[in-house]
Amino acid sequence: MIHPTAIIDDSASIGNNVSIGPYTVVGPHVEIGDHCVIGPHVVLRGPTVLGQHNRIYQFASVGEDCQDKKYQGEPTRLVIGDYNVIREGVTIHRGTVQDQGVTEIGSHNLLMAYVHVAHDCVVGNHVILANNTTLAGHVYVGDWAILGGFTGVHQFCKIGAHAFTAVNSVVVQDIPPYIMAQGHNAVPRTINSEGLKRRGFTPQQITAIKRAYKLLYRQGLTVAEAVEKMRELNADEELTPLIDFILSSKRGIIR
Numbered sequence: 001m002i003h004p005t006a007i008i009d010d011s012a013s014i015g016n017n018v019s020i021g022p023y024t025v026v027g028p029h030v031e032i033g034d035h036c037v038i039g040p041h042v043v044l045r046g047p048t049v050l051g052q053h054n055r056i057y058q059f060a061s062v063g064e065d066c067q068d069k070k071y072q073g074e075p076t077r078l079v080i081g082d083y084n085v086i087r088e089g090v091t092i093h094r095g096t097v098q099d100q101g102v103t104e105i106g107s108h109n110l111l112m113a114y115v116h117v118a119h120d121c122v123v124g125n126h127v128i129l130a131n132n133t134t135l136a137g138h139v140y141v142g143d144w145a146i147l148g149g150f151t152g153v154h155q156f157c158k159i160g161a162h163a164f165t166a167v168n169s170v171v172v173q174d175i176p177p178y179i180m181a182q183g184h185n186a187v188p189r190t191i192n193s194e195g196l197k198r199r200g201f202t203p204q205q206i207t208a209i210k211r212a213y214k215l216l217y218r219q220g221l222t223v224a225e226a227v228e229k230m231r232e233l234n235a236d237e238e239l240t241p242l243i244d245f246i247l248s249s250k251r252g253i254i255r
Helices: 193-198 203-217 223-233 240-248
Strands: 030-032 048-050 061-064 077-080 091-093 102-105 179-183 186-191
Touching: 048 061, 061 077, 077 091, 091 102, 186 193, 186 203, 193 203, 203 223, 203 240, 223 240
Parallel strands: 030 048, 048 077, 061 091, 077 102
Antiparallel strands: 179 186
16 A cells, blocks of 8 residues: 555556555655555655565665765665565665665664664675664675664674674674674674574584684684684584684774
């Protein structure tokens, strides 16, 4: 159902069984997939592609021009997957030509109230961004990561898969996979063992990750030395994402 007060641009594409609430604006070059529910007073601007079974709550602004002062109106995009929940007051901006020109959000994510996702961010799948979390431009968030309320992430930082940040954390360097971080600036505290259990990691895998954490953060080794010792522990390859993340980090990992 599309409410009669909603404003839908002629170039917008609306899928099957889509609900659009009162006073919502759907702008040019917006594609809304099947079975989406768009609440009242939402603004969707394009070029934006919204997959299937997404729900967007009131007062969200999705696909707006970015706040980067270098942006000069170039035709950049926002691409959102399926089964996402975007709560009240969330803002998500399109990309810039200084990067790949696209902001990407995967599937099965929960963006709680007043989250901000800036230009050129890449958010994976099954991610939770708690209330008032803010991602600056060019941030990468891996699958199953959880960012606690009021977490702020500096531009170009990467958050690894299954990582976790506590409330009010300020992230200025990369957080490797599996790590729980907290503080201003965020520092490692332990591994996200409870989250790993919920995701089906075996006790043996979790033990290997704990050993890797101690090598990286508790034994006074350099990062290179820790990585070499991790390779020796990597019998079931559960440490491969951690090793690859560390070796590819450009901002450096939290220590």
